[in-house]
Amino acid sequence: MSLLERTTSDEPALVAPPRKRRWGRFILPTYSWLVIAYLVFPIILMIFYSFNKVYNGIPQVSFSWIGFTTEWYRQWSNVPGLTPAFWLSIRLALVSTAISTVLGTMLAIALVRYRPPRFHGKVIVEQVIFLNIAAPEIVMGASLLGLFVSFNIGRGFLTLVLAHVMFSIAYVTVTVRARLSGFDRSLEEAAYDLGATPRVTFTRVTLPLIMPGVLAGALMAFALSIDDFVTSNFLSGSSAPFPVWVYGVTRVGIPPQVFVFGTAIFTVGIAFAIMSIVLARKKV
Amino acid sequence: MSIKSEGEAEAALSTRDVKTSGRSSRIANLESADVEFVNVTKTFNDTNAVEDLNLRVEAGEFFSLLGPSGCGKTTSLRMLGGFEDPTLGRILLGGQDVTNLPPYRRDVNTVFQSYALFPHLNVYENVAFGLRRQRIEKQEIKRRVGEMLDVVDLPNFEKRQSSQLSGGQQQRVALARALVNQPKLLLLDEPMSALDAKLRRQMQIELKRIQTQVGITFLYVTHDQEEAMTMSDRLAVMWHGRVEGMGPPKDVYDSPTTEFVASFLGASNLLAGRIDSVAGRRTVVAIDGGGSVVVPSDRVPDLAGSLEVKVGVRPEKIGIQAVGTPVADAHNAVNGRVRVSTFTGVGNQYIVETALGVNVTVYAQNIGHQFAPRSGDDVVLTWPEEHTFIVKPLPKSIEMNETEGD
Numbered sequence: 001m002s003l004l005e006r007t008t009s010d011e012p013a014l015v016a017p018p019r020k021r022r023w024g025r026f027i028l029p030t031y032s033w034l035v036i037a038y039l040v041f042p043i044i045l046m047i048f049y050s051f052n053k054v055y056n057g058i059p060q061v062s063f064s065w066i067g068f069t070t071e072w073y074r075q076w077s078n079v080p081g082l083t084p085a086f087w088l089s090i091r092l093a094l095v096s097t098a099i100s101t102v103l104g105t106m107l108a109i110a111l112v113r114y115r116p117p118r119f120h121g122k123v124i125v126e127q128v129i130f131l132n133i134a135a136p137e138i139v140m141g142a143s144l145l146g147l148f149v150s151f152n153i154g155r156g157f158l159t160l161v162l163a164h165v166m167f168s169i170a171y172v173t174v175t176v177r178a179r180l181s182g183f184d185r186s187l188e189e190a191a192y193d194l195g196a197t198p199r200v201t202f203t204r205v206t207l208p209l210i211m212p213g214v215l216a217g218a219l220m221a222f223a224l225s226i227d228d229f230v231t232s233n234f235l236s237g238s239s240a241p242f243p244v245w246v247y248g249v250t251r252v253g254i255p256p257q258v259f260v261f262g263t264a265i266f267t268v269g270i271a272f273a274i275m276s277i278v279l280a281r282k283k284v
Numbered sequence: 285m286s287i288k289s290e291g292e293a294e295a296a297l298s299t300r301d302v303k304t305s306g307r308s309s310r311i312a313n314l315e316s317a318d319v320e321f322v323n324v325t326k327t328f329n330d331t332n333a334v335e336d337l338n339l340r341v342e343a344g345e346f347f348s349l350l351g352p353s354g355c356g357k358t359t360s361l362r363m364l365g366g367f368e369d370p371t372l373g374r375i376l377l378g379g380q381d382v383t384n385l386p387p388y389r390r391d392v393n394t395v396f397q398s399y400a401l402f403p404h405l406n407v408y409e410n411v412a413f414g415l416r417r418q419r420i421e422k423q424e425i426k427r428r429v430g431e432m433l434d435v436v437d438l439p440n441f442e443k444r445q446s447s448q449l450s451g452g453q454q455q456r457v458a459l460a461r462a463l464v465n466q467p468k469l470l471l472l473d474e475p476m477s478a479l480d481a482k483l484r485r486q487m488q489i490e491l492k493r494i495q496t497q498v499g500i501t502f503l504y505v506t507h508d509q510e511e512a513m514t515m516s517d518r519l520a521v522m523w524h525g526r527v528e529g530m531g532p533p534k535d536v537y538d539s540p541t542t543e544f545v546a547s548f549l550g551a552s553n554l555l556a557g558r559i560d561s562v563a564g565r566r567t568v569v570a571i572d573g574g575g576s577v578v579v580p581s582d583r584v585p586d587l588a589g590s591l592e593v594k595v596g597v598r599p600e601k602i603g604i605q606a607v608g609t610p611v612a613d614a615h616n617a618v619n620g621r622v623r624v625s626t627f628t629g630v631g632n633q634y635i636v637e638t639a640l641g642v643n644v645t646v647y648a649q650n651i652g653h654q655f656a657p658r659s660g661d662d663v664v665l666t667w668p669e670e671h672t673f674i675v676k677p678l679p680k681s682i683e684m685n686e687t688e689g690d
Contacts (some may be wrong), residue, residue, distance in 0.1 A: 030481045100488075186396050186397075187403075189394075189400065190394070190401075190402070192386065192387040193366075193387050193388075194417060194420060194462075195388050195414050195465070196417050197388055204413075208404045237370070258304055
């Protein structure tokens with residue numbers, strides 16, 4: 001009697017008979033599919049309407065189904081201004097990704113390897129990186145605009161690159177750093193031991209081993225750059241990158257080709273995402 | 285005429301080999317170098333990891349640094365490899381001062397404790413890594429890597445990834461990767477610690493065979509005393525950054541010079557006592573718990589005026605016999621009662637409560653038909669006087685409990 005009392009009061013979970021929860025096993029799958037639908041539905045809608053015809057021949061997206069057409073895919077480059085804006089975005093993303101990946105990787109290595117006696121600014125750099133990620137983009141964009149205006153620097157490709165590198169660097173650093181934190185330093189010692197100079201050790205051992213992290217960081221930088229609107233809107237002068245251009249035309253009506261470009265970017269994005277998952281799974 | 289001229293002919297042949305191929309094509313009989321630590325001290329955060337180390341390893345020797353974790357053995361090895369800079373002192377390799385040379389400029393290769401095989405390269409590329417750095421031509425690299433993989437008994441493993449190898453195979457690849465560069469000195473940092481006991485014994489024999497074959501100097505770091513004794517020509521027992529005892533394994537084992545060496549290298553019965561009288565070749569030590577033990581006078585170390593000593597005798601040197609049986613000449617004899625008797629297969633281990641006031645461990649080999657007392661039996665323990673040694677007792681402030689190793 002007393003024993004029973006004690007066990008039931010102390011550890012009710014252990015004495016409770018195992019219940020068969022028939023419905024329980026449906027909860028997680030149902031929830032997962034709901035989340036996926038929630039996230040993907042708008043994109044599916046965009047892809048769907050990229051095959052829609054238009055009213056009265058006015059090339060403008062409408063959200064009621066008129067009829068199937070692949071006309072917009074065939075005439076993808078027919079909208080004045082859209083294609084240059086798209087290529088500007090691609091160039092901008094490539095250049096800023098290249099720069100921020102190199103700088104971010106270097107920064108990550110320094111942060112993991114060196115401590116205050118040798119690297120005095122370590123703590124400050126770490127805080128600035130956090131701040132860079134946490135700060136609202138609108139603030140960054142506005143202050144960058146202020147900076148460029150007050151220093152009389154003309155807005156254009158250069159200012160866009162500077163801004164995009166600025167906000168990507170922190171993400172690259174964080175990603176590469178995560179990869180480096182589990183890095184076995186004895187591998188580098190083994191390379192030195194076998195006659196490799198520090199430079200050869202970096203290119204033959206360190207870099208290949210952290211490459212998955214570097215690529216993941218680069219993909220992130222590219223994704224951040226290609227869809228950036230807030231900062232780019234402040235800094236693009238006469239030539240606007242794709243998101244800024246699209247925002248501009250929404251006031252008059254969106255040409256269906258925008259959905260074609262959107263679908264293309266999404267498809268490439270999916271390919272990149274799968275690639276990054278594969279890379280992340282690859283062990284050190 | 286015959287023997288000498290043959291030797292000369294062979295020497296001439298190998299010289300020609302060196303001249304034609306640029307490098308000796310043979311794996312056997314490589315050039316080896318001696319090593320010297322001169323007053324080397326290494327300080328980490330105000331504590332001395334290595335303290336005034338003076339050590340000389342002869343060319344072609346298999347030398348072990350033995351000691352518990354934190355004794356400074358790995359730090360010494362890392363200084364020799366170039367991964368740590370000595371705080372004080374110099375390190376000489378083949379007579380050349382290498383103290384300030386970076387690791388990639390030293391003619392030394394290392395087998396790391398974790399093996400440190402490059403996970404992004406296959407076995408072939410791992411072994412070829414050092415040769416590629418020397419810009420040796422492709423065919424030559426291929427031949428030497430193949431030969432080396434044969435030496436470590438891993439033929440046809442070229443295309444394997446290091447993650448597909450067992451611990452023992454990884455260790456062999458690490459060994460091949462180091463030896464293929466024909467270093468003058470090979471450093472081994474506890475290379476067996478990740479292997480199971482059976483494989484370890486097998487690899488010990490293998491390693492000794494390879495060392496004999498290639499003929500270069502091996503500096504081996506381990507905390508496993510059996511391993512060190514099995515393979516080494518000479519060894520040094522280290523403790524708290526200092527060398528406590530050095531010499532061929534048998535000398536260090538049979539005549540330990542300090543209490544630490546006596547208890548770390550094998551097991552010892554150590555009895556605290558005081559030198560009572562010296563009569564020619566026989567020194568009598570009065571044991572604190574009662575009774576006395578005779579030690580040969582030439583085995584009494586310099587005690588710097590003190591008479592406090594510890595008398596030691598190895599468990600396997602003690603014979604166990606029935607009360608009343610005659611004791612041989614020049615033997616110490618002590619009465620006792622068996623407290624614990626353990627059968628270990630290869631022998632019997634007894635813990636005997638003795639008239640000396642301490643428990644003495646006795647190890648008797650299982651060779652049949654001998655006196656085998658059970659616990660509670662009264663016995664007499666005897667051992668030859670010459671198997672008794674004396675060490676200076678440790679200062680009371682120093683604890684011995686950190687001698688277990690890891």
